[in-house]
Amino acid sequence: xxxxxxxxxxxxxxxxxxxxxxxxxxxxxxxxxxxxxxxxxxxxxxxxxxxxxxxxxxxxxxxxxxxxxxxxxxxxxxxxxxxxxxxxxxxxxxxxxxxxxxxxxxxxxxxxxxxxxxxxxxxxxxxxxxxxxxxxxxxxxxxxxxxxxxxxxxxxxxxxxxxxxxxxxxxxxxxxxxxxxxxxxxxxxxxxxxxxxxxxxxxxxxxxxxxxxxxxxxxxxxxxxxxxxxxxxxxxxxxxxxxxxxxxxxxxxxxxxxxxxxxxxxxxxxxxxxx
Numbered sequence: 001x002x003x004x005x006x007x008x009x010x011x012x013x014x015x016x017x018x019x020x021x022x023x024x025x026x027x028x029x030x031x032x033x034x035x036x037x038x039x040x041x042x043x044x045x046x047x048x049x050x051x052x053x054x055x056x057x058x059x060x061x062x063x064x065x066x067x068x069x070x071x072x073x074x075x076x077x078x079x080x081x082x083x084x085x086x087x088x089x090x091x092x093x094x095x096x097x098x099x100x101x102x103x104x105x106x107x108x109x110x111x112x113x114x115x116x117x118x119x120x121x122x123x124x125x126x127x128x129x130x131x132x133x134x135x136x137x138x139x140x141x142x143x144x145x146x147x148x149x150x151x152x153x154x155x156x157x158x159x160x161x162x163x164x165x166x167x168x169x170x171x172x173x174x175x176x177x178x179x180x181x182x183x184x185x186x187x188x189x190x191x192x193x194x195x196x197x198x199x200x201x202x203x204x205x206x207x208x209x210x211x212x213x214x215x216x217x218x219x220x221x222x223x224x225x226x227x228x229x230x231x232x233x234x235x236x237x238x239x240x241x242x243x244x245x246x247x248x249x250x251x252x253x254x255x256x257x258x259x260x261x262x263x264x265x266x267x268x269x270x271x272x273x274x275x
Contacts, residue, residue: 005045012050013095016104024107031108031193036174036181038195040108045191046156050088055158055215057086058125075132078218079124089125089217093118096154096219105221109193111151115222121145123153128168128204128214136173136180136203139196139220148222150196157186158215168214173201186214196220 005014031040065083069076079085085093095101097116106112117123121143128134142149155170162168162185170184170192178201184192186204194200208214 007047012047013092014045016100019104019107024104027108028110031195032110036172037197037200038109039172040193041184042191042193043187044189046189048189050092051156051158051189053088054086054092054125054217055160057088058127058215060086061125073137074134076126076128076134078122078126079120081119081121081124083124085125092156092217093120093124093219102221105152105154105193109152109195111221111223113223114151115148115224117143117220117222119145120219123218123220126216126218128208130210130212131207132168132214133205133207134203135205136171136201138198138200138202141198143220143222146222148224150220151223152221153192153194153196154219154221155192155194156217157190157192158188158217159186159213160188162187162212162214166209166212166214167206168204168208168212169206170204171202171206173203175199175201186216 005016005019007013008015027040031038034040061079062084065079065085066077067080069078097118102114102116105114122140139153140150159166164183164185168186170186171180172182172184172194173179174181175198184190194202204214
């Protein structure tokens, strides 16, 4: 949906406190009625210039600030939690953690007392290069550090001129039928707000095409209500087994709950090395 916002003088990010109550109510109805589960897709919320500057700043991220995922189920990299970010990217995430944006999220989702994560566990600056993918999954239920319950994810895409043919579209899957019912092209400036719960199946299983690089800014939001628990590093991403998957992908999904993470990591290394 189109959602025009205003920017205060000398500010680069929108003022989310200026949005009218009727528009917030209408947006919440969209969120609650969205299929296959609650989510929102916005275009043109942000001015292009700061997002273009963030896109350019990917090249200045220090090599040690990247964490790379390379295996049968996902192939991408993201900035490490608590790593230093380019100032313009840090400015974006500071805005997401601000009171006005938190109040906006509560108004359009109905989730009160949301807690941002300035450390950006699992979030930050994400990049998927050609051939990269992320199989259909449900995100972690709780923060691995605080134990707070994962309730929302906010994604903003940075990909100019992106089309469905470029791959990497965000797929939302119906948990009842295990089928994709919505595909969201990760085009420049598009912001997605998505509910996090055990039925929120999503991913981008279609590989990014040659010569393309898919970039996104991702942040999670939590609550300390029912469902919160002590920090548990085993509360990881849960993947959906699909018939078209390779045997190595299916094997990793089946083995993940049974083997310690260090063993899974060793198996991935052996697969990559061809041994």
